Amino acid sequence: MSVNGLGELEAAVMDVLWQVGSPLPVREVRNRLTTGRTLAYTTVMTVLDNLHRKEWVLREMHGRAWHYRPAGTREELVARSLRRVLETTCRPDVVLLHFARAASDRELAVLRQVLDERAGGDR
Template sequence: MHGLGELEAAVMDVLWREATPLKVRDVLERLDTGRQLAYTTVMTVLDNLHRKQWVERERHGKAYVYETVMTREEAAARALRDILDTSGDPHGVLMHFVASVSDEETDILRGALRKKRRR
């Protein structure tokens, strides 16, 4: 995900797959990065994600539980918005993107633009 490091993205993936907030230990147990991670590493990553406003946390007893503040789709849209805003040529970026979309994605874009016009 744009704006996140590899481990941050893996932690977000765990949180997006779950329907309920998770403790650090829960996230650690569900992470599959191919390497052994320390509890404190995952705790630091979650703290960083909280500081970056990707997750919110609430104290439950002595521990925090964490949940995402946006869906995976909202995060992807935010990343695209950031790319367009910082590209220097949003028109060019969009034109290159449109040239790469499938027929099905083209239909989705057309439908979304029709809905936007009606609002």
């Protein structure tokens, strides 16, 4: 597995879409992939359909072809994935405790900053 629960090919497709920054048809995504192997058009189409189902990409019809774009920035989609993990666990508080105990000093500083901002906004 690669980026946040995505498979290696899914992550490679997302990298292409993030790098380009504009909607791409399947054929163009396929042409830009640098996986070291030749992929069938239908393989890339299936990956994009799966990413659409997982809400990682949005698609719009242009002529007769779907054009795909990321549903958000890398950071936004990773944060959404983390949120979904917490929402689907029976003990999110315990998961957060384990995360906090394993967090780096930099990660803890970011968490402190956000908590301080939220506390200041409640006054």
